[in-house]
Amino acid sequence: SPSNCSGVVVSSLLNPVFVGGTGRSGSTIVGDLLDHHPAITLTRPMEVRFITGNNGIADALAKADKPAGFAAAELAVERILNRWFDRAENVGLHTSMSKEFVLEKTNNYLEKFPVNALEATRTLTYSIMEKVALGCGAKRWVDTTPANARKANLIAPIYPNYKVIVVVRDGRDVAASFVHQDFGPSDVFEALAQWEQRMIKSDQAIKMSAAGVVLSLDLQDLVFAARDESLNVILEHCELETSPEMRDWFNATVTAEGAHSGRWRRDFDESTCDAIDEVYAESCDRLRELGIAIPASG
Numbered sequence: 001s002p003s004n005c006s007g008v009v010v011s012s013l014l015n016p017v018f019v020g021g022t023g024r025s026g027s028t029i030v031g032d033l034l035d036h037h038p039a040i041t042l043t044r045p046m047e048v049r050f051i052t053g054n055n056g057i058a059d060a061l062a063k064a065d066k067p068a069g070f071a072a073a074e075l076a077v078e079r080i081l082n083r084w085f086d087r088a089e090n091v092g093l094h095t096s097m098s099k100e101f102v103l104e105k106t107n108n109y110l111e112k113f114p115v116n117a118l119e120a121t122r123t124l125t126y127s128i129m130e131k132v133a134l135g136c137g138a139k140r141w142v143d144t145t146p147a148n149a150r151k152a153n154l155i156a157p158i159y160p161n162y163k164v165i166v167v168v169r170d171g172r173d174v175a176a177s178f179v180h181q182d183f184g185p186s187d188v189f190e191a192l193a194q195w196e197q198r199m200i201k202s203d204q205a206i207k208m209s210a211a212g213v214v215l216s217l218d219l220q221d222l223v224f225a226a227r228d229e230s231l232n233v234i235l236e237h238c239e240l241e242t243s244p245e246m247r248d249w250f251n252a253t254v255t256a257e258g259a260h261s262g263r264w265r266r267d268f269d270e271s272t273c274d275a276i277d278e279v280y281a282e283s284c285d286r287l288r289e290l291g292i293a294i295p296a297s298g
Contacts, residue, residue, distance in 0.1 A: 012139045012140040013126075013129065013130060013133050013138070013139070013140065013141065014126070014159060014161055015140055015159075015161045015162070016129075016140065016141050016142065016143065016159055016162055016163075017034060017040065017140075017141075017142040017143075017162070017163045017164070017165065017238050018051075018052070018142075018143055018145070018148035018152070018155060018162060018163070018164045018165075019031050019034075019142060019143070019144045019148060019164075019165045019166075019167065020052070020144070020145060020146050020147060020148030020149030020150070020151075020152070020164065020165075020166055020167070020202070021146055021149050021166060021167040021168065021169070021202075022146065022149070022168070022169070022171075022174055022194070022195050022198040022199060022202070023146045023174070023178065023184060023194075023198070024169070024173075024174045024177035024178050024181070024184075025146075025167045025168060025169040025174055025219060026167040026169055026219035026222065026223075026259070027144045027146055027148075027149075027165075027167045028046070028144055029167075029219075029222070029223075029254060029259075030144070030165055030167055030217065030222070030234070031046055031142055031143075031144035032253075033231075033234070033246065033249070033250055033254065034142045034234070034238065034246075035142065036243070036245055036246045036249040036250070037235075037240055037243045037245070037246045038243060038245060039139065039140060039240055039241070039243075040138070040139075040140045040141065040142055040238070040240065041133075041136050041137060041138035041139070041140070041141055041142070042136070042141070042142050042143075042144070043129075043132050043133075043136060043138070043141050043142065043143045043144075044095055044096065044132070044135055044136040045087070045090075045091045045092055045093070045095060046143070046144050047143065047144055047145040047146070048084070048093070048128075048129070048132060048143050048145060049083075049084040049087075049145050049147075050076070050079070050080045050084045050093070050128070051125060051143070051145070051151075051155065051158070052145050052147045052148050052150070052151035052154065052155065053079070053084065053145060053147055054147065055072070055075045055076060055079055056076050056079065056080075056084075056147075057076050057080075057121055057124065057125055057158070058151050058154035058155060058158065059072060059076065059151070059154065060072040060073040060075070060076040060113075060117075060121070061117055061118065061121045061154070061157060061158065062154050064113070064117035064118075065117075069113075069117065070110075070113060070114055073109070073110060073113045073117070073120075074110065077106040077109065077110060080093070080102065080106060081099075081102065081103070081106065085099065085102060093128065093131075093132070095135060096131050096132050096134065096135025096136070097128070097131040097132075097135075101131065102128070105123075105124050105127050105128065106124065108120075108123065108124070109121070109123065109124040118157055118158075121157075121158055122158055125158055125159075129141070148164060148166075149164070149166040149167075149198070149201075149202040149205065149206075150198060150201040150202050150205055151205060152164045152166065152202070152205040152206055152208075152209045152213070152214050153205045153206075153208035153209045154205070156209065156210065156213070162213065163213060163214075163215070163237060163238055163239075164209070164213055164214040164215070165214075165215045165217055165234065165237065165238075166202055166206065166214060166215070166216050166217065167217050167218075167219055167222075168199070168216060168217070168218055168219065168293075168295040169218075169219040169220070169295050169298065170219075170220070170261075170262075170264075170295050170296065170297055170298035171192055171195040171196065171199070171280055171283060171284075171295070172192070172264035172276055172277070172280050172298065173260065173261065173262065173263055173264055173298040174191065174195045175188045175189075175191035175192045175195060175264065175276070176188060176191075176263050176264035176267045176268070177260070177263065178191040178194075179191060179267070180267075188264075188268070188272070188276060189275075189276075189279060192276070192279055192280060192283060193283075195283075196283045196286065196287065199287055199292055200287070200290065200292065203290065203291075203292045215233065215234070215237040216293070217230060217233070217234070218230075218295050218296050219259060219295070220259075220261065220295065220296035220297075220298065221296065222254070223254055223255065223256050223258070223259040223261070224256040224259070224261065225296065227250075227254075231246075231247065231250060261298040262297075262298045263298070264276055264298070
């Protein structure tokens with residue numbers, strides 16, 4: 001295979017797209033949308049987690065030159081083996097590789113990390129992602145781990161030719177959606193507080209990323225207010241040709257109704273809605289003071 005001067009193999013697998021958000025913000029829709037383009041494939045699992053998840057590979061690399069660097073690498077390996085390898089029956093790295101393979105690669109990673117943390121990180125990540133890509137037949141891949149938004153800048157050393165799409169959504173709808181899941185905050189006000197913190201962390205990561213790497217996409221625009229424009233912006237950002245298959249799927253499947261816009265008004269009684277609205281308005285004021293754009297109202 002052709003390689004560049006650093007010895008890294010140049011291939012379409014090294015040109016990935018990372019979609020993220022606050023959780024429950026629409027990153028799955030964007031991943032599915034890209035999966036319907038012939039040139040890119042959604043990873044299986046659709047959230048690989050180990051790159052940008054909390055205490056994952058990107059976090060360890062960011063701490064490599066600090067005293068706790070090796071401990072961070074060990075923690076990342078522990079999480080790969082015990083959390084992200086086998087998350088559920090059909091969810092996890094186990095769907096495309098053996099535990100033996102991962103053990104071998106993570107042992108090599110820990111051996112090399114103190115000497116050359118970047119090379120160790122790339123070698124481990126590329127070898128795991130090559131297996132994931134083989135498992136889903138991907139020539140180029142897209143991952144939808146929500147934390148991609150908060151770690152957008154930390155991916156740069158691992159995949160210099162990467163793109164990120166951060167999907168934003170009305171925090172009240174995000175919070176209402178979390179309440180219905182068996183993960184994340186079960187209290188709507190806790191969920192609103194989490195949304196605000198994640199918006200701040202995403203904004204910080206975007207500001208630390210190189211120009212042109214991150215696209216911020218409002219879910220309301222994609223599903224309702226600016227459908228064609230949003231689709232074109234996604235294609236352009238990911239350097240993809242227009243695709244009739246992708247457009248047909250988008251027109252048939254991605255609907256305003258399916259996005260449950262304004263669900264927070266329907267899910268709670270009037271006094272709770274008033275309280276949600278008040279808390280959300282205060283949250284938005286704090287975000288605006290930090291120069292953070294507020295998603296369109298759901």
